[in-house]
Amino acid sequence: MKNGLTTTTIRTMADVWEAYRDELEGVEDQVRKNVDSTVALVNTVAAHILSSGGKRIRPLLLLLCARLCGYTAKDDLILGSLVEFIHTATLLHDDVVDDADLRRGRRTARKVWGNQISILVGDYLYSKAICKIVGFQNQGINEVLSEACRKMAEGEVLQLYYNGNPLITESEYLRIVEHKTAGLIAASCRIGAIVGEAPFEQQAALFRFGQHIGIAFQLADDTLDYVANGDRLGKTLGQDLRQGRATLPLLHLLQHCSAEDKQMIKDRMETRTLNEADLLRLLSLMKDYGSIVYAMERAREFVVAAKRDLVSFEDTPPKRALSVVADYMVNRDR
């Protein structure tokens, strides 16, 4: 935390990045330091995806929670980098599972080096992170993180199971979101609390905070997939539907639209095709029935819940920063 920044001066994400610039640079140093396999190709592939412009939200949350609980040393930066390794491992596998060619505007590792390498370097990053984490000899951290990883894998399988199926309920959809996205974010927050030696209730509160913002993050992401902003039009919108995934705005629409439109949506989900005319019709229907508004409103409810999880903490710069991060979950470009 830079000198001179106080609770009142942290208002935007830019303020947060600036206030914790040194710590986040420490995370980057750790990320680079841990790309140290004796197998050169592992390092090349790992560096490709690790330097592809990820926002390091999980390390940021981990260190903010640690500092909220009074921690001042540097283990949180190392642990943050290891959580980022795990997150990156899941991205490598996701890109294979999704047949993705681009991630953040760059060619995916699977596109450059192939699916095989992506699967195996994903395995490497995950096992490397576990290796380093057990070195901390902290039972709480071991348990929280391994449990989060198990849930992530379950969430991914569940998502694949419901692929192409428009009959998924909102509660099953939320279960997927909670497993595949919120779990690791919640674990990051709790690990921060553990490093900060916070009492159990505070650990639990920060875990819930992470769950809530994690769900908000995914709901907003899924909603933005149907929201045009400037240059994002045509084929870049509606990607979830093209992959056979029914997300919250679509689930809302399916519950309210005509039988005919419902059939059209089901067809498109099954065939995983969505031409320009279909897309425009879909966006117009979502507007008419308030599906976008509904989904963003649900996302915001989770942000509100997240902020409630922070009430027992004193008003300090890290608390203010966590609150800004919570808002950011639903106010991002995709």
Next chain:
Amino acid sequence: MKNGLTTTTIRTMADVWEAYRDELEGVEDQVRKNVDSTVALVNTVAAHILSSGGKRIRPLLLLLCARLCGYTAKDDLILGSLVEFIHTATLLHDDVVDDADLRRGRRTARKVWGNQISILVGDYLYSKAICKIVGFQNQGINEVLSEACRKMAEGEVLQLYYNGNPLITESEYLRIVEHKTAGLIAASCRIGAIVGEAPFEQQAALFRFGQHIGIAFQLADDTLDYVANGDRLGKTLGQDLRQGRATLPLLHLLQHCSAEDKQMIKDRMETRTLNEADLLRLLSLMKDYGSIVYAMERAREFVVAAKRDLVSFEDTPPKRALSVVADYMVNRDR
């Protein structure tokens, strides 16, 4: 260990299976018990591969090492089942990486449910095992196992890196084998020693024992890929070469055969094709130059080294069983 069986009555693998039948059934119980995801599809896929006739060599080694070190309770059976989970996770990913349709005569999970499910259920089995293992709160076990997993992933990447390349040296080949195969077998043995609270030197000796038999296992496996026995002919032989992998018998042949034959082998590795005539020529060359004999001799040297690792242990039924398992590594059908 069944009553009445003594050091002198354990002579074959059948004797070992019989002597430790109850313990191995305990391992099976644990395997079944841990297939308990709330996501039904995860359990279906996990059960498919876990019940596909694996010999449970790693759990067997773990429990034999534990009993060699005087352990009599049941944690070794649980830990054995978890090591088997990790091994199974690697098989699921290997089958995707290798485009494999069959494993032990059955359709692979990727063939039945697709690559995506295989990748994700592999991730699940691995993370589930780590979850349960950290529950033992044993730092030694955490470190040994996570390190083995990291090395396995590195070994797999290294193997892929050298794919299609006939210029790999024998020492690089052995490095791959040591990482991808011997690491988890060695870890299984050491975990047995840790559970048995053996002194550090004995833990290290059993780790080396595992490394040596693990390498012997893979060398023998790679050699059997070129050895016809009865019904294994034609397309089932030479699969490693068809996948672009140069293994020990081929590396030996490449060092001794004519420039013309060398070129033929390089061509086949690059194009990943091997017709019946090529194969017969290759097998005949390997016979002429003693490549099969050489590779099996190298495998046997590792078995001899493994047995030397056991000298400091008293002559008991588990020691006798470990010695039988060591011999079995080079006396199996593939």
